[in-house]
Amino acid sequence: MRLKDLLTCTIGIFLCTSCIKDEAPNAEADIEKCILPADILSGTEIDYNLPFDESLNAYPIYIEVNNGTDLTAQAPTFELTPGATINPASGTTHNFTKPVRYTTTSEDGKWHRTYAISLHYPSTTNIPTSFHFETVKKVSNYYVFYEEAPGHATLTWASGNQGFALTGGGNSPEEYPTTISSEGRSGNCLKLVTHTTGDLGNKVGKPIAAGNLFIGKFELLNALGDALAATKFGTTFYYQPTKLTGYYKYKAGPKFYENGEYTDRKDVFNIYALFYEKDDKVQTLDGHIATNNYEHPNMVALAIIDQADAVETEEWKRFELPFDYERFGKTIDLEKLAKGQYNISIILSASKNGDEFKGAPGSTLLIDDLEIEYK
Amino acid sequence: MKKYILLLAITLVSVHTWAQENRTKTLINAALHGWEYELKAGFNIGGTLPLPFPEEIRNIKSYNPTLSITIEGNMTKWLGEQKRWGVVTGLRLENKGMRTKAEVKNYGMEIIGEDGNRLKGNWTGGVRTKVQNSYLTIPILAAYKLNQRVNLKAGAYFSYLMDGDFSGHVYEGYLRKDDPTGEKVNFNNGAIASYDFSSDLRNFQWGAQLGVDWKAFKHLKVYADLNWGMNDIFNKDFKTITFDMYAVYLNVGFGYAF
Numbered sequence A: 001m002r003l004k005d006l007l008t009c010t011i012g013i014f015l016c017t018s019c020i021k022d023e024a025p026n027a028e029a030d031i032e033k034c035i036l037p038a039d040i041l042s043g044t045e046i047d048y049n050l051p052f053d054e055s056l057n058a059y060p061i062y063i064e065v066n067n068g069t070d071l072t073a074q075a076p077t078f079e080l081t082p083g084a085t086i087n088p089a090s091g092t093t094h095n096f097t098k099p100v101r102y103t104t105t106s107e108d109g110k111w112h113r114t115y116a117i118s119l120h121y122p123s124t125t126n127i128p129t130s131f132h133f134e135t136v137k138k139v140s141n142y143y144v145f146y147e148e149a150p151g152h153a154t155l156t157w158a159s160g161n162q163g164f165a166l167t168g169g170g171n172s173p174e175e176y177p178t179t180i181s182s183e184g185r186s187g188n189c190l191k192l193v194t195h196t197t198g199d200l201g202n203k204v205g206k207p208i209a210a211g212n213l214f215i216g217k218f219e220l221l222n223a224l225g226d227a228l229a230a231t232k233f234g235t236t237f238y239y240q241p242t243k244l245t246g247y248y249k250y251k252a253g254p255k256f257y258e259n260g261e262y263t264d265r266k267d268v269f270n271i272y273a274l275f276y277e278k279d280d281k282v283q284t285l286d287g288h289i290a291t292n293n294y295e296h297p298n299m300v301a302l303a304i305i306d307q308a309d310a311v312e313t314e315e316w317k318r319f320e321l322p323f324d325y326e327r328f329g330k331t332i333d334l335e336k337l338a339k340g341q342y343n344i345s346i347i348l349s350a351s352k353n354g355d356e357f358k359g360a361p362g363s364t365l366l367i368d369d370l371e372i373e374y375k
Numbered sequence B: 001m002k003k004y005i006l007l008l009a010i011t012l013v014s015v016h017t018w019a020q021e022n023r024t025k026t027l028i029n030a031a032l033h034g035w036e037y038e039l040k041a042g043f044n045i046g047g048t049l050p051l052p053f054p055e056e057i058r059n060i061k062s063y064n065p066t067l068s069i070t071i072e073g074n075m076t077k078w079l080g081e082q083k084r085w086g087v088v089t090g091l092r093l094e095n096k097g098m099r100t101k102a103e104v105k106n107y108g109m110e111i112i113g114e115d116g117n118r119l120k121g122n123w124t125g126g127v128r129t130k131v132q133n134s135y136l137t138i139p140i141l142a143a144y145k146l147n148q149r150v151n152l153k154a155g156a157y158f159s160y161l162m163d164g165d166f167s168g169h170v171y172e173g174y175l176r177k178d179d180p181t182g183e184k185v186n187f188n189n190g191a192i193a194s195y196d197f198s199s200d201l202r203n204f205q206w207g208a209q210l211g212v213d214w215k216a217f218k219h220l221k222v223y224a225d226l227n228w229g230m231n232d233i234f235n236k237d238f239k240t241i242t243f244d245m246y247a248v249y250l251n252v253g254f255g256y257a258f
Helices: A002-017 A161-166 A198-203 A334-338 B002-032
Strands: A031-035 A059-064 A077-080 A085-087 A100-105 A112-120 A136-139 A142-147 A178-181 A189-193 A212-214 A216-218 A231-233 A241-251 A256-258 A261-263 A270-277 A299-304 A313-322 A342-349 A364-374 B035-050 B057-064 B069-079 B085-112 B118-145 B150-163 B166-177 B184-196 B204-215 B220-229 B245-257
Touching: A031 A059, A031 A112, A077 A085, A142 A161, A142 A178, A161 A216, A189 A212, A189 A342, A198 B184, A212 A231, A231 A342, A241 A270, A241 A299, A270 A313, A299 A313, A342 A364, B002 B035, B035 B085, B035 B220, B069 B118, B085 B150, B085 B245, B118 B204, B204 B245
Parallel strands: A059 A112
Antiparallel strands: A031 A077, A085 A100, A100 A112, A136 A142, A178 A189, A189 A364, A212 A342, A216 A231, A241 A313, A241 A364, A256 A261, A270 A299, A270 A342, B035 B069, B035 B245, B057 B085, B069 B085, B085 B118, B118 B150, B118 B166, B150 B204, B166 B184, B204 B220, B220 B245
8 A cells, every 4th residue: 555655656746847837928029921901012922031130220021012002101910929019009000111110029028029111112123234242231240242333223142141150150251151352353352162061050961051142032941941942043134134244263172072071073163144034923943943954934044154164263264154045945025024024143152062062161262243244 | 788787697697596506505694684685677767857847848749768777786784673674775787768759949059069169049849859878876775674575765876877878859840049039940841950968968966766666476576766866967067958957767677586
């Protein structure tokens, strides 16, 4: 009898101390969805996961609305992390001719997030077509390139730097895979270096990070689950590109890393540009395009460096890459072109197979005076 | 660990042989002076776990106690005329292991890579843990003879970690970098981040031991000992896991009394 009591007692103690506690209130405070009348939205997808913007001192949300929408009085409603609250309140009317700031508070009351929500009309101006890599802004601990030109929409270049930041490497912006260098043909230039990602990068199966720069968007949210889908290539282009030209210097890293070991393989870089049409289903092409040998039903033209020309050089070497339209056999619909229904992207990488996390640490690609010729 | 078990098994067999030959003389003599000898073999069922469970742990999806074998030789000195009270000590080779899959919510962590790179953040999602530790343990217990068949024991144990494995990975979930409002990174499509804290395990462990054995036959006993860890299994300077974890195991098995 006593034995039974003893056992009951000990099991009782065990169960009492190791049972699942009540769930704590949520600590997150996200805007998960911003709702506006469907007839004013242009249909472009809204990104709720943009990185913190220091110039705005907030997390930005950009919402594209149709031309003619009254920006002075809009009353967005919000879906938030369950339990979170927002100030000013969901459904209140504000003047969106300038970004409107909202602050969310988590259910547990401990955490806040400040958002700057901007409504804007679809851009009708083209991005600059020549790029000199003179200007960067610092985001978090790394550089982001942007190109401004009078009469053009500012182009902000995307890179995988945000992903590299997660691995804890890169104590200064110069130690990131995508950075600026003062050794340009004139002034500054773009410097892409393939890095190892250290122990943490290894632990998530991403042992290297190739220096890369592209026109489009890097989505950190999906960078681990589907890295190729995290690089969204493309921005609207209102002309018909004919050629991509520019200058490069290249030095391959000493040892090539793939499948968990160093091999004798020689690293090469890659430069290519995509021109494709948008439709209801496809708004952007992603990193899968390269592994699919640049094939996609929406592709219109491809400009790519011939691997025979992608050589190591210590002097600036010029490249001229014609856009190949024949391969895809499509004609340009000028009406669609004027409406902004074609996208362009330029993709530069210090390691051609960096998208599959293969490459030689130390491979360095410098690029300057990049230009899109068009008609 | 295997070689230790083998060693002990050989010892057990030889002691057994020796015992049979000399039982009449030596053992009876020892028993008259209040000494008893016992060999025990069993296994540990339990967990290396935070106590009490922190609110971050939302669900234990699977638990496997693994086959954690223990083997022990001990001696009891019964005291006084009545021989109702006694003291027990001995030597135990034991594995304490488990495998779990748990779901956590907003669990604050900081992973420090071997190269010193750090990733700090709050994790929501799955955590798979594997613990397989081998200890050399000395129990020091008081014994009470309830009746001719049942003994109760209580006291402390002191363990030295001979070989430790505490590893696993996080899966299916998301990380908020730095704090719950930081950048969000999904772990999906098989993306995992592995961890291995084996080298952060503390070498010395101690805890309370509470046990009972029942003499089924003249030489055969059935026993159950609860071993409740009293110090954190990790070193003091280990901060990745923010809560202390304790080894709580029930050791059950058979004993051979000489």
